[in-house]
Amino acid sequence: MLLLADSGATKTDWYIGNNPTDGLQFQTEGINPFHQSPSIICTILEKQLLPHLPVSPASCHRIFFYGAGCTPAKSLEVARILQIFFTNAQIFVESDLLGAARSACKDHPGIACILGTGSNSCLYDGRQIVRNIPPLGYILGDEGSGAYLGKRFIGDCLKGQLPEKLRDGLLEEYKLTMADILDRVYRQPQANRFLAGFTPYIYRHKEETEVQHFLSDCFREFFLRNILPYESDQPVSFVGSIAWFFRKEIEETARQMNISVGTFVKSPIEGLKVYHF
Template sequence: MILIADSGSTKTDWCLIDPEGEERYFMTEGYNPFFSEPASILNSIRNNLPAYLQHTDIKALHFYGAGCQDEQTAVIESILREAFPQCETIEAEMDLLAAARGLLNHNAGFAAILGTGTNTCIYDGKNITHNIDSLGFILGDEGSGAAIGKKILVDYLRDKMPQSVKRVFEAQYGLNAAAIINRIYTSPQANRFCAGFTRFLKSDEVDAAYSNNLLRTAFTEFFSQLVSCYPDYRQYQFNCIGSVAYHFQTQLREVLDDFKMKPGCILSSLIRELANYHK
């Protein structure tokens, strides 16, 4: 059997492919080695696999993950070998390669991730040939759920929200400034915490003008700081995976038009595309 995982910082999509080619899908929490301890990742994988999946049946495992780069790739592979000790082939690759393979298959082009975090690349149909580092949650990740969530929290903490929006925020979350600051600076996975506030902008009670302005600002930063830094970026279609890109397509497409880049494929998940790629 083949097991495929597409893991972000918030969730992991899995696909189990049996010898007859039948696919079974399930989901667990996200695993990012920059924000989670190896023991925590291992325990989560062991405790959240569905009952029908016997780890001894897995012969090949393809894991694509946020944070799977440099020495962190070896950390993830070590965890997976512990979780699936009898698996013959275990490969861990960065989530950006999953985005390129899922969105473009073997075609050359531009691929991006806009989820909890963000990333971008140029792909030649086989390998990533150019990647401008997103710099992660602290220094970059412009346009990501974490970056959008930070903007929402800053607006609230600095009293920049319209009063009608502020009342909705307080009614939904019941958080004060001390609780927010404590959660950001003393608890793990602050990126996931911030990204969780993006759904606030989907609420019918939130002023549409406020949501649109914040999202357009975030996506403009994403294009100005990352996408437009690729040489001749306008020659490519904009292909993107991620919940932020998918759920806020209206504002994203407006900014795409501002930067004279044509939209391509925009998906919320690509686990099915990865299953097809590996089959």
Template sequence: MKLLVDSGSTKADWIAIDDDGKVLFITQSLGLNPEVLSHDQILDRLNEKFDISQNKTNVSHIYFYGAGCGTDRMKNYMTDIFKKYFKNATVLVQEDTFAAVFATTAKNEKAIVCILGTGSNCSYFDGSVLHQKVQSLGYIAMDDGSGNRFGRHLLRAYYFNKMDAELAKELAKEFDLDPDYIKNKLYKEPNPNAYLATFAKFLIKHKENAYCKKIIKKELKAFVKNYIMQFDNYKEVPVHFVGSIAFYLKDELEAMLLKKGIKLGNVLRRPLDGLIAYHAVD
């Protein structure tokens, strides 16, 4: 049994396959980002999913692609947890960008591969090796164009009275905007970045509103400039995307890229289908 895991900060998608690529089970847990979760919190999230906990001794390989796993320290941290939990398994932990690469690129294809979901990321794949020019400092300092950035904009605009009254009214209908509730979510509970990202759906739903349109344009422009354009060949190779923000804002993203002479490649909401084909032949 091989476990393929694509984990963001909000959620983690799990698929178990056999050597022929046949799906044995599919499940979903809360996200397993080691940058924002403790050892015990990660174990709790594994144990609360029956399909995962009951099969932990049956797993021969686990391929974990996760947000927050971009450094050797975090990779080793997650590897140690999985080796103890899945006692019979060979464990490979890589950052979530690799899942996006394997799902979107053809064999030996050169491409820039981006993630736009709860967080954001961007790398250049030369056909065999992944190159990054921007080391992420996490959701507080970076993550341009991401769901958590959209949430931050909406909350600030609501409290600074920067959005129109009708939009503010709609936001208050859909979310608990009590300041104590928000502060508890941001500073007391785990995964504040995932909480902020819950507002992204509202922004996309109201993307024709003047304020929402402005924020979407501002964040996508920042992502293109600060991430994609770091690579000298950004006009020469396709730019692929994975993530809910990219998927639901594909038209806006394509228009932004077109202005910069950038070719939009594949846009996937999630990479798991591509990962099944990739790992079935391991």
């Protein structure tokens, strides 16, 4: 039996089965070895993953885990943790970016991007990543991501760059003051998730002229800093919730910049089921 996982900053999508249609799909908390200790990851697996499994862990013979923060060194760490619970399994741990490329592009060359809570991109040859522009996280980079949109939007609201009605509506809906926002961003953990939490509000107001200009600027920054440096004419494909829900705005920005767009996949796990089976 095959177990697949696609793990981002917010959640992990799991799929277990013998084929791509009749298995079981479910979610747990996100697993990121860069931000979480081995003990925390073990707890997530024990408390959230194992109770969902329809069979004994010993029945899993292969595991493909694609995760944020899974650098080569951290991949070994995650594999060792998984082996504790899945003693009979052959385990492969790869980056979430390779998972995105295999999900969106399958075995065709292209540029693959993640636009979710964070963002990333790569040049993919149909099998492996051949070049990656570092995303640098939501403070230094992550352009186009949910955290980036949230950071830019709340900053523009508080600095008067967007209409007062958008600022007041946001503060009222989320029951926040400026002091609350500063505390959550600078003093509390997982500020990226907090900032990405504003994207549903942005989405609901995306037809307003000022928000359209805002989104165009944000996605233009993504293309300028993460796609054009590849100097490739391969189509750009996307996975992730931000790409899925803001597809129209992304496609329009790409058209204005003469960038060819490929496929959009809401959840990488769907494409990975097809790729691996």
